[in-house]
Amino acid sequence: MRYVSRNRPFVIRKGAEEWKARKMWNAKYLEQVMGNQLVNVAMTPLGNADSVVEVEDRDLLFVKPYETEEPFETVLRKIQEQELNLNTAKEPTRYAQTQNDNLRNEYVSLFADCPTTIPFARITLEQDPDAINFWLGNSHSTTALHKDNYENIYVQILGQKHFVLLPPVESACVNEKRVVSATYVPQRSAGDQVSMDCKNDVEEELRAEDLVISIDVPEERVPFATWDPDDLQNNSTRFSKLSRPLRVTLGEGDMLYLPALWYHKVSQSCSPEGICCAVNYWYDLDFAGSFWPLCSFSRSVGLLASGKGSIGEEQSQNDVGDEV
């Protein structure tokens, strides 16, 4: 409660060590439980899920992954093959990361191995989780710096996650801009939509270079952090040098309290089986009290100071970029 009231992150090392998920989950078990069930998978050419991309003839673009469905065993195998260099073909990077409460939906067979809530979070936040998400990927995927309007309990099951964390007061450092929204699409259907019928054909032969960036229609701009705390010069603001990022790595069984509105960039390392697997619990942010208005105010002032004006009109309780 005291950490949440201070909006301050903490790690409970081995806090999930007794979970059934920690005792049972490995590549073989996941495959047995999920089998050939179709699951959503995000595909990107370079592992850059939900990230800002610079393209020659445009300013920055916010590019979402190509999302499709594949049998779980295919997703798992492709993730492992890429990580362990078992397949020489240059395939897209796959990441199961829908963040739409998928552990209680498409992965519900695995949900039995996880608690339905995190006890300390339930007591502190006085609510049940709004979403519980399952994550499966490899070291090729990195999630760009962003923030979520959720209190987050992040639990590492297999492999490691590497977080770079910036508090909300550093909003003026991240160079938030309204960038044009785009999506990776298979090349053969660029400018067109992949029809449901040909989807499996497309996937069978999809290579990384087949994914091309397609501007969303109608054109839409979304606010997104364009500065990368691992690349201090590019896209910096005059405030970026004042940022003091925290860096923390979650090992297997570790739990992170990632407070609402903290910016985070996330990369990952794999278990010896070539997978990185995690679950996270999202609890609604408490919009009462002074925290939300003060953070929104300091963010708006930072944007004004950067000459970008306020982008408050685009901001909702579900900002774009709410991936972990």
Added chain:
Amino acid sequence: MRYVSRNRPFVIRKGAEEWKARKMWNAKYLEQVMGNQLVNVAMTPLGNADSVVEVEDRDLLFVKPYETEEPFETVLRKIQEQELNLNTAKEPTRYAQTQNDNLRNEYVSLFADCPTTIPFARITLEQDPDAINFWLGNSHSTTALHKDNYENIYVQILGQKHFVLLPPVESACVNEKRVVSATYVPQRSAGDQVSMDCKNDVEEELRAEDLVISIDVPEERVPFATWDPDDLQNNSTRFSKLSRPLRVTLGEGDMLYLPALWYHKVSQSCSPEGICCAVNYWYDLDFAGSFWPLCSFSRSVGLLASGKGSIGEEQSQNDVGDEV
């Protein structure tokens, strides 16, 4: 804990009803216990303790009361006489309000009737009180709008207190200015100091009109709210009309949690005996987390927006005007 974490005020009606202070204190009891002990008393011509005063040939001045010592029974009697119109002489308004932990010092004989801490505050704030103050005055005294860097538990014993409360996000409404500091001094010694020897003589015959404003030497400026939420036009900023003051009256035995950094203006009504008596507990503000920096930031931005620049350099953990 949840209210403190949201920096949100609340009242516990009759929360102190079982205190010995509530059961025992009345004019006669206070006089018996304190007798003719010398106590500090603040004197002002109009009951305007620690307030901003407009004078003709200067801008605004922050004027502190004339502070002196008198036997407690004198202070008590004069407060009652003024309230009940028992004395036709126009005397200064007296207010015992030192806010220097006086209940554990000059009023220690009365401290036995009060708890040494407020249990819920001790648990929530994880500390003992930094100061416990005794207040004795009448309806002639009003404390101007100000804020304190303390968490405050305010407990009404006799009479009533009327609070006007503004949250810290309304800092841009209160028209904070760096005003020249001054003090009321008895006229015969204006421009000079009252010597210890003649003090009693001065007090015996002091009338309200004998107190004149004297600029402090060396000249000093202190940041102070100049807008009065009960006088919407004068000294307003372009943001003042957005203020939404909360108004709450504490009756006998009521406790108010007055959160740190909330602006408050306080007036009072007397018990039938012609006195208003209260105690308050100050606990240090938690400077960890984002609350303090975000409030300081929004205050500074408000000052910039009002064309006054930042006055952060004058701000310390003990801002001027830390009276309840």
